Amino acid sequence: AILRLQNGEEFMDKYHPMKSLAPRDVVARSIYREMQLHGQEFVYLDVTHKPADAIRSHFPNIYEKCLSIGIDITKDWIPVTPAAHYCCGGVKVSTDGETSIRRLYALGETSCTGLHGANRLASNSLIEAVVYADQAAKHAASQLASVEIQEGIPDWDFEGTQHTEEMLMIIQSKREMQAIMSNYVGIVRSNLSLERALRRLSIIYEETEELHNKIKPNRELCELRNMIAVAYLVIKQGSALKESVGCHYNSDYPKPDNK
Numbered sequence: 001a002i003l004r005l006q007n008g009e010e011f012m013d014k015y016h017p018m019k020s021l022a023p024r025d026v027v028a029r030s031i032y033r034e035m036q037l038h039g040q041e042f043v044y045l046d047v048t049h050k051p052a053d054a055i056r057s058h059f060p061n062i063y064e065k066c067l068s069i070g071i072d073i074t075k076d077w078i079p080v081t082p083a084a085h086y087c088c089g090g091v092k093v094s095t096d097g098e099t100s101i102r103r104l105y106a107l108g109e110t111s112c113t114g115l116h117g118a119n120r121l122a123s124n125s126l127i128e129a130v131v132y133a134d135q136a137a138k139h140a141a142s143q144l145a146s147v148e149i150q151e152g153i154p155d156w157d158f159e160g161t162q163h164t165e166e167m168l169m170i171i172q173s174k175r176e177m178q179a180i181m182s183n184y185v186g187i188v189r190s191n192l193s194l195e196r197a198l199r200r201l202s203i204i205y206e207e208t209e210e211l212h213n214k215i216k217p218n219r220e221l222c223e224l225r226n227m228i229a230v231a232y233l234v235i236k237q238g239s240a241l242k243e244s245v246g247c248h249y250n251s252d253y254p255k256p257d258n259k
Contacts, residue, residue, distance in 0.1 A: 001047040003031065004077065006040055025119050025247040028082035032187040035081070044077035084186040085109060085247050086234045089118040097136030103143065105136045118246030161216045169211065170220050173204050174227065180204075181231055185238060190251045194239045201231055 003012050003020045015030040016022035022030070031043050047055060052074035056063050059073070066073050091106040093099055093113060099106050108129035109116075115128045184197035205228050212221060243253045 001045045002049070003027070003080075004044045004046050005034060005038060006042075006044065008044075011043075023119060025249065028084075028187050028247065029249060031080070031082045042079040042081045045080045046077045047073055048075060048077070082187050084182065086181070086185070088247050089116060090237065093132070095135065096139035097132045098139065103140070103147070105140065107133050107136060118248050156217065158216055161214060166211055166215060167220065169207075170224055173208060174220075174224055177201065177204055177224070177227060177231060181234070185231075185235055187247075188249055188251055189238055191239070194235055194250075198232075198235050198239075201228065201235065204228060205232070 001020060002010060004010055010019070011034050012019040012022060012027070012030055015033075016026050020027070034043060035041065055074050063073055066076075066078060071078060087110045089109065089112050091099055091111050093106050093111045097105045097107055097111065097113075109125055111132065113128060113132060116125045180197050180200050184193040184200075208221070208224055208228060212225065215221070238248065238250070241248060241250065244250050244255050
């Protein structure tokens with residue numbers, strides 16, 4: 001498939017000799033740069049030059065999904081935008097897929113197995129994920145007999161809290177946090193953007209903890225607290241990485257995209 005601007009112009013030849021077949025992190029940054037340059041929210045992926053039967057045969061799920069929203073990929077271009085893979089290749093695991101936290105496993109692109117790097121590798125990472133998922137399942141099953149379940153945990157004490165009437169605040173905080181991560185910690189980062197992200201995240205953290213201490217807990221609030229914790233770790237690790245590696249790209253430490 002060929003990546004095109006909204007006016008139909010190809011652009012990947014400016015960024016990599018493999019053009020639209022360049023590594024995924026290169027493609028993501030190139031799309032991001034073109035969107036910024038032209039003030040556009042998406043670019044197009046064009047596969048219409050391929051035989052229609054071959055497209056339907058090789059990509060049945062994508063074909064059906066696009067068709068369900070009015071896009072026939074045998075005739076129409078597909079609007080696309082890059083997404084950040086925040087934890088790709090980040091969490092170190094054993095050969096059983098277990099992290100440094102006992103009984104916590106990490107698999108697939110999130111894990112750092114030594115078999116894939118800080119980039120998405122499509123079929124390579126898929127095979128690796130399947131192998132490690134099998135290892136992790138076997139290891140977890142073998143540990144079940146020795147696991148002690150904590151008994152006598154008291155019910156949550158709701159005294160002094162009120163039923164939540166602040167759902168709008170939680171929803172807005174989620175949106176703000178997602179925007180912070182996408183805009184400042186996403187496809188292209190910088191030291192300045194990471195610092196700004198941390199400052200803004202700290203405000204949301206303080207507001208969320210204040211809310212958590214005075215209202216009855218609910219799923220949305222717990223999810224928001226977890227999202228904030230993960231975002232904090234991603235930002236801190238991103239700040240500690242003084243080089244660009246795969247999809248973890250910092251414009252203050254650039255390297256040629258074709259290497």
